[in-house]
Amino acid sequence: MIVTVIGTGLIGGSMALDLKKRRLATTVLGVDKNSIHLAKALEVGIIDEAKSLEEAVPSSDLVILAIPVDHAPEVLTAVLDNIKPEATVIDVGSIKQNICSAVANHKNRSQFVACHPIAGTEFSGPDAAHYYLFDGKVNIICDADHSSASSLATAEKVFETLKMKIIKMDAAEHDRHIAYVSHLSHITSFTLGLTVLDIEKDEKSIFNMAGSGFASTVRLANSSANMWAPIFHENKENLVTAIDAYVGKLNALKQMIQQDELHKTHEHIASANEIKRILDGIELKGQEAALNN
Structure with missing residues (x-):
C-alpha cells in the first residue's frame, strides 16, 4: 500500500513509522508545508520520499491528514479533488464536525473517513514521532455511515494494525x-x-x-x-x-x-476521587481487550 502522510509531526510521523514497521505501508510519501520538518522526516526514515500534495495524492492508496484542524477542511477538499477512485482518506484531528461539514457535499465524500486516534504527548514535530504510540489506545470513527464500505474497511485495518480499539460516534457528539x-x-x-x-x-x-x-x-x-x-x-x-x-x-x-467549611471541602475532594475508579476500570477493560486480540 502506498501511503501519503500530510503533516509529518508527532501523530502523522508515528503512524508512518508503525505502518511501515508492521508492513501495511510499502512506501510512505511525505507532504508538509514546513520544509524543515519534511527534511527531518526523510532523514530519520519516517517517510521514503518528500512530495508535493499534487504529486503524492494521485498515486496513493491511503492518505492520512495530520495537520492543524483549522487548515484540515481546505486541504481535505484538495485531496478529495485529486484522489484516485479506489483510495481512502482519513484525518486524525481532534475536532470532527468542522471537517465533516466542509466536505459533506463533495462528490468523493464516501472515500473519506473521519477519525480521531486518542494518543499523543506534549511534544511535537518529527523528532517527537516514535513507534508504538497508539498501542492499546482508542480511535474514534465519526459519521461512519457517510463513508463507503471499502474506505471504512481500510480505515479499520489501519487502526487495527496500530493495535487500537475502534469506537464509532456522531461527529457533533x-x-x-x-x-x-x-x-x-x-x-x-x-x-x-x-x-x-x-x-x-x-x-x-x-x-x-x-x-x-x-x-x-x-x-x-x-x-x-x-x-x-x-x-x-x-x-x-x-x-x-x-x-x-x-x-x-x-x-x-x-x-x-x-x-472554612472543612467538611464540605473534604466531601468535594472525596467525590472527585471517584474519577480514578472509573479510569482504572477503563484501563482494565483495555488491557483485557488487548490480551484477547
Whole structure:
C-alpha cells in the first residue's frame, strides 16, 4: 500500500513509522508545508520520499491528514479533488464536525473517513514521532455511515494494525465529549502554567519547590500552540460550556475554603476521587481487550 502522510509531526510521523514497521505501508510519501520538518522526516526514515500534495495524492492508496484542524477542511477538499477512485482518506484531528461539514457535499465524500486516534504527548514535530504510540489506545470513527464500505474497511485495518480499539460516534457528539475529557485538560494545564509564571517571577523558586504533582498537572502546557490554539477556536461552543462548568466547580471550592467549611471541602475532594475508579476500570477493560486480540 502506498501511503501519503500530510503533516509529518508527532501523530502523522508515528503512524508512518508503525505502518511501515508492521508492513501495511510499502512506501510512505511525505507532504508538509514546513520544509524543515519534511527534511527531518526523510532523514530519520519516517517517510521514503518528500512530495508535493499534487504529486503524492494521485498515486496513493491511503492518505492520512495530520495537520492543524483549522487548515484540515481546505486541504481535505484538495485531496478529495485529486484522489484516485479506489483510495481512502482519513484525518486524525481532534475536532470532527468542522471537517465533516466542509466536505459533506463533495462528490468523493464516501472515500473519506473521519477519525480521531486518542494518543499523543506534549511534544511535537518529527523528532517527537516514535513507534508504538497508539498501542492499546482508542480511535474514534465519526459519521461512519457517510463513508463507503471499502474506505471504512481500510480505515479499520489501519487502526487495527496500530493495535487500537475502534469506537464509532456522531461527529457533533464527539466534539461535545472531547471538550471535557481532552481540551479542558489542556486549558487547565496552560492556565496553571501561566498562573505560576505570573505569580512566581523567580524561576529558581518554582523549580526548587515543584513536586511531581505540579509537574504532572502542568505537563500539557508544553503542547504545541500551533496545534492547540486552532482546536480551541474550532470547538469554541463546546469548550466555553466546559470552561463555565469547570469555573463553577473551582469557585465552589474557593468558597468552601474562604468560609472554612472543612467538611464540605473534604466531601468535594472525596467525590472527585471517584474519577480514578472509573479510569482504572477503563484501563482494565483495555488491557483485557488487548490480551484477547
